[in-house]
Amino acid sequence: MAQQWKCTACGKKFGIGEWKCADEISNHVVEEKTYRSADAPSDPGHPANGGMDSRRDGQTVVCNIPPARKMGEGADVRWVGEGSVTFIRGRFATSDPEQQYWLDKKPGYNVTEEQWAAAWLSDGQKLEMEKMQLKAERQRLENDRNELLAQTKQKVGAAA
Ligand SMILES: [Zn+2]
Numbered sequence: 001m002a003q004q005w006k007c008t009a010c011g012k013k014f015g016i017g018e019w020k021c022a023d024e025i026s027n028h029v030v031e032e033k034t035y036r037s038a039d040a041p042s043d044p045g046h047p048a049n050g051g052m053d054s055r056r057d058g059q060t061v062v063c064n065i066p067p068a069r070k071m072g073e074g075a076d077v078r079w080v081g082e083g084s085v086t087f088i089r090g091r092f093a094t095s096d097p098e099q100q101y102w103l104d105k106k107p108g109y110n111v112t113e114e115q116w117a118a119a120w121l122s123d124g125q126k127l128e129m130e131k132m133q134l135k136a137e138r139q140r141l142e143n144d145r146n147e148l149l150a151q152t153k154q155k156v157g158a159a160a
Pocket residue numbers: 007008009010011012020021022027028029
């Protein structure tokens with residue numbers, strides 16, 4: 001059976017190629033889907049400030065989403081309408097069914113969150129995250145201590 005979607009904007013059911021919504025300009029809208037690529041840069045090359053991490057923060061343009069369509073005949077043939085989407089840090093979310101349809105067909109852009117994290121988070125970033133957790137924990141202890149101190153002062157004040 002051919003693939004079908006239901007538009008959350010106009011409520012219409014539609015199939016492959018019937019992307020246009022009621023206004024005939026914008027595409028139908030479906031549930032947002034996040035695409036992940038595990039293809040992270042692993043060669044430091046000539047790292048900018050921040051080394052590998054700054055390269056990983058970069059953007060990747062994926063072409064042919066959607067691919068160009070053939071228009072005209074013979075010498076008049078033109079290819080129009082090719083689109084592209086931009087992955088940031090190997091992630092891209094879209095609720096456009098046409099983009100989803102073509103991304104679903106492309107291998108390598110639908111890896112799991114775990115595969116994504118393994119490919120994209122550097123050792124430095126994993127350490128950084130642990131450091132931030134430790135810092136938050138220390139701050140929490142400090143707050144507790146200050147609160148206790150304030151309570152003790154209040155008691156002392158009340159007794160005097
Ligand atoms: Zn629609």
